[in-house]
Amino acid sequence: xxxxxxxxxxxxxxxxxxxxxxxxxxxxxxxxxxxxxxxxxxxxxxxxxxxxxxxxxxxxxxxxxxxxxxxxxxxxxxxxxxxxxxxxxxxxxxxxxxxxxxxxxxxxxxxxxxxxxxxxxxxxxxxxxxxxxxxxxxxxxxxxxxxxxxxxxxxxxxxxxxxxxxxxxxxxxxxxxxxxxxxxxxxxxxxxxxxxxxxxxxxxxxxxxxxxxxxxxxxxxxxxxxxxxxxxxxxxxxxxxxxxxxxxxxxxxxxx
Amino acid sequence: xxxxxxxxxxxxxxxxxxxxxxxxxxxxxxxxxxxxxxxxxxxxxxxxxxxxxxxxxxxxxxxxxxxxxxxxxxxxxxxxxxxxxxxxxxxxxxxxxxxxxxxxxxxxxxxxxxxxxxxxxxxxxxxxxxxxxxxxxxxxxxxxxxxxxxxxxxxxxxxxxxxxxxxxxxxxxxxxxxxxxxxxxxxxxxxxxxxxxxxxxxxxxxxxxxxxxxxxxxxxxxxxxxxxxxxxxxxxxxxxxxxxxxxxxxxxxxxxxxxxxxxxxxxxxxxxxxxxxxxxxxxxxxxxxxxxxxxxxxxxxxxxxxxxxxxxxxxxxxxxxxxxxxxxxxxxxxxxxxxxxxxxxxxxxxxxxxxxxxxxxxxxxxxxxxxxxxxxxxxxxxxxxxxxxxxxxxxxxxxxxxxxxxxxxxxxxxxxxxx
Numbered sequence: 136x137x138x139x140x141x142x143x144x145x146x147x148x149x150x151x152x153x154x155x156x157x158x159x160x161x162x163x164x165x166x167x168x169x170x171x172x173x174x175x176x177x178x179x180x181x182x183x184x185x186x187x188x189x190x191x192x193x194x195x196x197x198x199x200x201x202x203x204x205x206x207x208x209x210x211x212x213x214x215x216x217x218x219x220x221x222x223x224x225x226x227x228x229x230x231x232x233x234x235x236x237x238x239x240x241x242x243x244x245x246x247x248x249x250x251x252x253x254x255x256x257x258x259x260x261x262x263x264x265x266x267x268x269x270x271x272x273x274x275x276x277x278x279x280x281x282x283x284x285x286x287x288x289x290x291x292x293x294x295x296x297x298x299x300x301x302x303x304x305x306x307x308x309x310x311x312x313x314x315x316x317x318x319x320x321x322x323x324x325x326x327x328x329x330x331x332x333x334x335x336x337x338x339x340x341x342x343x344x345x346x347x348x349x350x351x352x353x354x355x356x357x358x359x360x361x362x363x364x365x366x367x368x369x370x371x372x373x374x375x376x377x378x379x380x381x382x383x384x385x386x387x388x389x390x391x
Numbered sequence: 392x393x394x395x396x397x398x399x400x401x402x403x404x405x406x407x408x409x410x411x412x413x414x415x416x417x418x419x420x421x422x423x424x425x426x427x428x429x430x431x432x433x434x435x436x437x438x439x440x441x442x443x444x445x446x447x448x449x450x451x452x453x454x455x456x457x458x459x460x461x462x463x464x465x466x467x468x469x470x471x472x473x474x475x476x477x478x479x480x481x482x483x484x485x486x487x488x489x490x491x492x493x494x495x496x497x498x499x500x501x502x503x504x505x506x507x508x509x510x511x512x513x514x515x516x517x518x519x520x521x522x523x524x525x526x527x528x529x530x531x532x533x534x535x536x537x538x539x540x541x542x543x544x545x546x547x548x549x550x551x552x553x554x555x556x557x558x559x560x561x562x563x564x565x566x567x568x569x570x571x572x573x574x575x576x577x578x579x580x581x582x583x584x585x586x587x588x589x590x591x592x593x594x595x596x597x598x599x600x601x602x603x604x605x606x607x608x609x610x611x612x613x614x615x616x617x618x619x620x621x622x623x624x625x626x627x628x629x630x631x632x633x634x635x636x637x638x639x640x641x642x643x644x645x646x647x648x649x650x651x652x653x654x655x656x657x658x659x660x661x662x663x664x665x666x667x668x669x670x671x672x673x674x675x676x677x678x679x680x681x682x683x684x685x686x687x688x689x690x691x692x693x694x695x696x697x698x699x700x701x702x703x704x705x706x707x708x709x710x711x712x713x714x715x716x717x718x719x720x721x722x723x724x725x726x727x728x729x730x731x732x733x734x735x736x737x738x739x740x741x742x743x744x745x746x747x748x749x750x751x752x753x754x755x756x757x758x759x760x761x762x763x764x765x766x767x768x769x770x771x772x773x774x775x776x777x778x779x780x781x782x783x784x785x786x787x788x789x790x791x792x793x794x795x796x797x798x799x800x801x802x803x804x805x806x807x808x809x810x
Contacts, residue, residue, distance in 0.1 A: 188697065214699035226694040228687045232806050238680075239687040240698045245680045252679035253672065263680075271809065283809050306698055 141166040141342055142187075142218070142310055147196030149182050156182045158366040160196075164310065164342050169332060171345040171353045173377075174363035175386060180346045181223060183363070184314055187344075188220045189213035200310070215243060217309035221299045221316060229288030233279055233298050236287050237270035240302045273301040277331075293324045300331070304339065311341045317349040325349060329356050354378070362386065411457035418453040422446050425782075494663055498656045506659045508771050510727065513662035514720055515763040519747040520669045520756060521716025526745065527754035527802065528677055529709035530689030531581070532589040535596025536744050539569040539714035541603060541736035543721025548616040548731045549609065558622035558726045562719065569718025570711045577710035581703060596741050603733040615732025621654060622661060622726050629654045658727050665723060669716050670756060676712070678805060685709055686804075746784075750791055752798020761799055 140163025149157040157179040164170040172180045186193040189210035198205045205213055214220075228236050245266055246252070251259040274280045277297045282290055287298060296316060303311055313332075317325045329352055332343055347353045353360065354374045362370040362377060364386045370377055377383055426445040430437055498506040518540060525533045546565040550556040556564075580591045603610050610616065621629060627641040628634060631649050642649045676682045684705045688695050692702050725731045747766055751758030770780055791798075 190693070190696075210693075210696040211699050211701045214697055219699070220697050222694070222697070226691050226697075228690045228694065230690060230804065231683075231686060234809060235683060235807055238807065239683050239695075239700070242680055242684050242698070242700050247680045247684075249681075252681070253675050266680075267807075267809070284806065302698065 140164055141168070141201060142344070143197070143199045144183075144187065145197040147183065147186055147198065148194050149179075149186055149191060150194040156366050157186065157193075160361075160363065160366075160368050162361050162368070162371060164344055167336055167340055167342055168359065169336060169343045169345065169357050171347060171357035171360045172363060173347065173350075173353055173360060177365075178363040179366040180363055181314060182366075184220065184312060184344075184346060187213075188218060188312060214306070217307070218312060219303040219306050219308040219310070220312035221296075221303060221314055223314045223318065225292075225295045225299050227287040227295055227299060227302070230286055232284050233274065233287050233290065234267075234270055234283040236298060236302050237273055237305050238266055240305045241266045241269060244307075269305055273305050277301045292319050293321070296320065296324075296328075297331075300335075304335065304341075308341055310344055311335065312344045314346050315348065316345070317347055317352050325352055328352065332356050407458060407461060411454045411460075414457045415450040415454040418450050419446055422449045491667070495660065498659050503652060503655055506655050508768060510655075510659045510662045512764045512767040513659070513666045514724055514727075515744070515747060515767050516666040516760050517662070517669045517720045517723075518717060518744045519751065519759040519763040520666070520673050521713050521720065522744050523748050523751075523754065523756065523759050524673050524676065524716070525709050525713035526748050527752075527759070528673075528682060528689070529685040529706060531706060531709060532585060533592045533710070533713070534589045534738075534741055534745065535592035535594070535599075536713070536717055537736045537738070537741040538592075538596040538599040539573055539717035540721040540724070540740070541599050541733075542569045542572045542714075543718030544725040544731045544735070545603060545610065545616075545721070546718070547722040547725045548619055551619055552616050558620065558722070562722050565722035566715045566718040569721065570715035573711040573714025574707060577707045581706045581710065593738070593741075596736075596738060600733050600736050603736070611732075613733060615730055615734075617730040619725050619729050619731065621658070621729065624657060629657055662723060662727075665719055666760075669719075670760070673716075674756060681705070681708055746788060750788070750799060752801045754802035754804075755798060755800050758798050758800035758802070 142164040144163070145161045147157055147160040148155065160179075160183055162170070172183060174180055182191065185191040186196070187198055187205070189205070189208050189212065192207055196206060200216055200218060203216065205216060205218070208216075228239060231239065246259050246262040248259075250256075271280070271283070274283050277300070279290075279294060279298055279301065282294060287295065290298065296319070300311075300313070300316065316332075317328055320328060332345070333356060335341055336343055345353070345357065357374060359372060360370075360374055360377045361368055362380070362383050369382045369386060370380045372380070423446055426449065427442055429440040429442060431440050432438075498509065501509075518536070522533065522536050525531050525536070543565040546568040547556075547558065547561040550561045550564065551558075576592075576595055580588060580595075583591060603615075604613055606612075620634075623629070624641055627639060627644050629641045631640070633640050640649075641647075641653060647653075677685075684695070684700055687700070688702055688705050695702055695705075724735070728735075743766065747762045748759055750766070751760070751762030770777070773780075773783075776783060795801075
């Protein structure tokens with residue numbers, strides 16, 4: 136595979152003791168592409184995610200974003216490079232309000248100097264106001280404005296999921312990584328989610344890397360799909376090709 | 392109350408009696424060495440005097456309370472979770488101004504002893520608020536806070552002793568030195584979490600103390616450093632006569648009669664100023680981006696990292712700032728006492744400051760202030776019980792944890808609100 140994609144993963148393996156959880160995974164995500172990773176439970180999808188986002192240090196393999204090597208960097212550094220993720224089980228700051236969740240996420244774009252903050256200098260106030268405006272924009276965008284002052288932990292589950300995506304977006308990412316964003320959503324919310332993902336790509340120019348079990352969402356929204364089984368990649372292609380791939384059918388339905 | 396109405400979750404009378412008996416026996420075991428047996432000298436010999444009636448009374452008391460416990464817990468004996476009434480912003484500033492005015496004015500009418508105790512209370516307010524930044528805001532359990540307090544105190548003491556620096560020259564450096572220690576210690580240990588961090592900081596506090604004891608050539612060892620001068624008022628000494636030939640003292644300058652009370656009041660006002668400054672700074676901090684980051688980190692470190700926040704940097708800032716407050720407190724302490732020695736910086740001091748934070752309510756600044764004042768003033772008021780001070784202290788902590796684990800005035804988050 137040519138190594139000139141936007142986000143490029145090559146020969147990625149992750150070993151936990153005797154278990155080879157991910158074995159030789161390689162793929163490239165193009166700029167503004169919606170790319171999905173699917174596979175049965177335990178196939179190693181989330182491990183791939185954790186490797187890319189820097190939460191695991193991969194045993195072998197290269198990960199690069201626009202030619203910049205990311206493998207082995209700490210998770211916060213990876214995020215600073217513009218790869219921001221959500222989690223399978225939502226990880227909001229539960230006791231902070233929806234608005235504050237979005238403010239915290241902008242931390243590294245803010246003026247965090249001690250003295251400007253203590254004395255509320257003009258630069259500090261402007262920086263805070265900008266963060267507030269940005270947060271409010273995203274609350275409006277996600278239809279969560281009415282819940283701005285609510286504690287995030289008290290929001291409905293579907294709203295929490297949307298807030299988590301908003302929290303990623305306020306950091307101005309280049310790649311948005313969503314780990315099972317549709318889990319626990321009702322059919323209408325799933326439909327909205329599909330629209331949202333397409334809209335984010337279109338309006339904010341992010342590439343989207345997606346792990347998902349919900350086939351209608353995956354088939355409907357992704358341009359290319361990587362299928363994994365037992366840690367190994369077994370197929371890569373357009374939804375059409377994946378749907379008709381024998382190995383994929385076998386992996387999902389078992390052998391006849 | 393008959394057995395019939397007991398639900399399965401309630402203990403039966405029989406269980407209750409067994410429970411109360413066990414508690415009474417345990418009481419006997421604990422109380423006997425304290426109240427039951429007294430060593431007394433009778434001429435040449437030391438005899439043990441037995442005093443069983445106190446033990447019996449204690450056991451009986453515990454037994455009765457334990458028997459009544461189901462009743463107490465079932466009825467509305469729970470302490471209400473009172474919250475401070477929300478005061479509108481304008482009224483709040485009036486209240487704060489009034490409280491400040493009162494705090495500034497009262498030493499001029501109070502007795503010497505009271506002002507002295509109040510000064511001590513203010514030092515603990517400052518230390519409590521400093522530790523509150525670390526424990527309450529950032530959620531890092533620090534059991535060696537007194538180490539930074541010691542660094543601050545010895546910075547001034549040593550600078551005076553070896554270089555003749557005055558208090559005002561040494562004060563910024565005391566804060567800076569403590570902050571530096573916090574930074575240097577924090578760097579390796581802040582990747583540890585919870586209990587591990589607590590143990591390492593505990594060790595750090597002890598290391599500082601042992602260094603102070605053993606570096607005899609520099610620090611004077613166990614004797615410490617004495618005759619440290621008190622702070623001056625803008626260069627005017629608060630003494631009967633100037634220490635330097637041709638100097639002017641405070642009372643001469645203002646044409647007042649010399650009064651040693653001036654010094655006491657001045658020290659109190661300084662402690663108050665330092666405590667208020669600490670309150671103001673920590674109050675600003677929690678509303679600033681760094682304060683939000685502390686809270687977020689306390690809630691979910693993984694989520695923080697996924698958003699590009701560097702946890703190390705954020706924790707380190709809390710640790711360093713907390714240490715800095717302790718450093719200022721230490722320098723003031725050294726100036727007030729006029730003598731520093733390692734005795735003042737034992738673990739029990741760290742425990743006391745932590746108790747102030749926990750008792751007041753972690754993260755609650757008003758609670759911490761209240762707890763600091765209570766824990767310094769009450770022991771002074773109850774001098775007769777000095778022997779049982781730690782016993783009462785322990786008892787209060789246990790009762791607090793049972794009834795109000797969230798502290799006297801639980802933290803109320805300051806929220807950013809939008810319409």
